[in-house]
Structures are given as structure tokens and as C-alpha cells.
Amino acid sequence: MRILLLSSHAIFKCENNEATIILSAQHKLSLTRNEASVLYGLTSYPTYTDSALADVLGLKLSTFTSIKRRLATHQLFRTLNIPLVNHLGCELLAVIHTQFNPVMPLEQRIQTTKNNIEVFDELFLSVGDQEKGFSLSLSENYTNIGRINEIRTELFGRIGLLDKKYPTEVIFPFQTSTIHRFFDYARLLQQLFSLPPLPLPSTRPWFSGTEPVNLSPTEQQVFLTLVQYPTATTQDIGTMLAVSRHTVARMKNDFLTQRLLRPIVLPDLHRLGFELLTFTHLQFNPHKAPTDDDLAALDTPATIFLASRKFEAVRLAAYPAYQSHLEDDMTILRHLKENDLLASPPATGTYSYDRLALIKDFDFASLTRKILAASPAYQKENHQKKTKNT
Numbered sequence: 001m002r003i004l005l006l007s008s009h010a011i012f013k014c015e016n017n018e019a020t021i022i023l024s025a026q027h028k029l030s031l032t033r034n035e036a037s038v039l040y041g042l043t044s045y046p047t048y049t050d051s052a053l054a055d056v057l058g059l060k061l062s063t064f065t066s067i068k069r070r071l072a073t074h075q076l077f078r079t080l081n082i083p084l085v086n087h088l089g090c091e092l093l094a095v096i097h098t099q100f101n102p103v104m105p106l107e108q109r110i111q112t113t114k115n116n117i118e119v120f121d122e123l124f125l126s127v128g129d130q131e132k133g134f135s136l137s138l139s140e141n142y143t144n145i146g147r148i149n150e151i152r153t154e155l156f157g158r159i160g161l162l163d164k165k166y167p168t169e170v171i172f173p174f175q176t177s178t179i180h181r182f183f184d185y186a187r188l189l190q191q192l193f194s195l196p197p198l199p200l201p202s203t204r205p206w207f208s209g210t211e212p213v214n215l216s217p218t219e220q221q222v223f224l225t226l227v228q229y230p231t232a233t234t235q236d237i238g239t240m241l242a243v244s245r246h247t248v249a250r251m252k253n254d255f256l257t258q259r260l261l262r263p264i265v266l267p268d269l270h271r272l273g274f275e276l277l278t279f280t281h282l283q284f285n286p287h288k289a290p291t292d293d294d295l296a297a298l299d300t301p302a303t304i305f306l307a308s309r310k311f312e313a314v315r316l317a318a319y320p321a322y323q324s325h326l327e328d329d330m331t332i333l334r335h336l337k338e339n340d341l342l343a344s345p346p347a348t349g350t351y352s353y354d355r356l357a358l359i360k361d362f363d364f365a366s367l368t369r370k371i372l373a374a375s376p377a378y379q380k381e382n383h384q385k386k387t388k389n390t
Contacts, residue, residue: 036193044186097134098167121366126359179206187301228365279349
């Protein structure tokens, strides 16, 4: 079977194994069934070795590595190593969303915010279009987030981007919240390509647990480099840091085992023909907190990010076509209304992949560097270096 991505409306035709699937996309592109399976497998098992994943998919290792290399060449996916900063002193994840007066061209607004807001290390993702935007941050405390939001509000107000509504902040303290999904695309691709579902490994919710972990200076260097260069080999990192490859491999394995590091694979949804990214902020009825089943109703296959606390949730979802978004949204809203779960209408934003701007694109290295630089081990080593130099 060959999966064709063309500039047209979504058409699904799956009569047999040789059937063609045509999806809307900006760039003409085609994937074989094996190529689609490898991309789905990479998002499902980001920690697996090539050999282990080839076995899961029933492919020869040489076939798998060839396909993976081809997908990487076409930039259809990228790998990130997510630092689980809840073990390094961070207390919360924050989401900020804003509606703008479209008085300033998007490019000018982006340049203004890059120089004044996106420079903060806590902010790792910022997305916007002409009328709206949202950002995600990780922080050691609320003080840092509050300060960033005050600067944001003052700046937007001064240049006339705000009407009378402030940027809305949603705070998810790790100890009282659940990060159900953190940019998980496996179910989305399985549905898109109509592939048999793979058994997904059971994992803890993201950023769960607050047990502190102390890293030695060498461990800190290796950890930061793994976050900053997620596709670098252990040999490459060893060469960069003047550490043996075996030491890097051992430390990396320790970070994964201790749940300090968690890899994810991000497919390029725009190139795969997706039309929409949606943002939803839900505030629940204060007399009726949602149950686990209610939260599961929010977690449809289109959901790539979902965070919740007792009376609040934020959801990001991706859709190949506007109609699929409408159907999904209708199903979710029907459940919420029938069970009297909403305190107010959800705050929503729909972003076209053709027009959205990634103002800050998954930068976890800046915050990691900041956290590690404040650790006693780093400060002690830095003091010793300064003393030695003088």
C-alpha cells in the first residue's frame, strides 16, 4: 500500500493492501505502508533501539534503518530528550493563552515578543497567529511565571495588542495535577495511516513524583548535552565533553532508568497533511469535579497534550481536516454538557498549520542549563575553577 499526500481534500480509500490513501498536504509526498509503520513505531516506542523496534514492526533491521534514514532525510520527524525537571527542583507547568487586537503585523509582533518574552528560559514552546497565541513553560516556582506574565501583559498593553482582557494563565503544580499526555502522536498516526494498533507500554504520567536527584558535575554536563543534542551519539557526546563513550552510555541509561530523561518523537504534522492545531482551556463546574472517565472523554486519538487539575484542564489536538475537528469537538462538548461539567464555555483557539508561527520551538536546553547552573555541585566546581585560575 502506498500513502499519497497531495494538495487536495482528504480522501480515504482502503479497499485492500494495495489501496491508496490521499491526504491534504502542502507538499507532494508519498509513504509506503512500511514507511508509515516505521514513523508510527518511532512515535510509539521512542526509547527502543533500532533492532528492538524492527522486531516489533516485523521488519528486517536493514529495511528499518533504511526507512528511518529516509524519513529523517525528508525531515518527517525529530527526536527530543525531555528533561523531567520535577526531579531537579521545578514545581509546575504553566500555560498562557492570549487574544490579540490584530493591529500589528504578525512578523513584527513575533520580533517584539522574541526580544522581550521568549528570551525567558522557562518558556519552551510558543505558538501564535495574527489574532491569538499560547505558550507553555516549566518553572521552579510561581514567582518566575508571575513575573514573566506581568512583563507580557505590560508589553502587550503598551503596544496596543490587548483590548481589556489580560493574558490567561493556567497553572499545573506537579503535586496536584496530572500531565496525561505530553506531545504524544502515536494514536494520531495510527488513525491517520489506518494501521493495526501497537501495544503501548505503560508509563507514569509526565512529571509525576518530586523526589530530588543530585547530579555530579560530569553527570550535569552529559545530561545537558543529551537535552541539547538529542540525536548525538554517545561517541559524539564523549568527544564533546572529553568523556569516554562508555561513561556517556552508562549515564544516559541511568537518566532513563531514574526517569530524569524521557525521549519523544515529533512527526512533522504540517508535511503529513494536517490542517489544524486546536487549543482548549476548560474550567469545570466547582460543584462537580470531572471523574477519570470524564477526563478520558477529553483524551481522544487527536489529543497530543492533556493536563488537568481538579477543576481545570488544557488540551491540544491535531486534525487532518476541519470536519474531523468539528466531529471530535462535538462529541467532547456533548459529554461535558450532558454531565454538567462546565463552569463556563471553553476558551478555544484554532490554528491553521499553514498560518501558525512557532515563535519558540521546544527549547528545553535553556531551562536545563539554568537549573543545573544553580545547583550546589555546579557552583562548587565553578568556584574551584575560579580559585585555580587566580
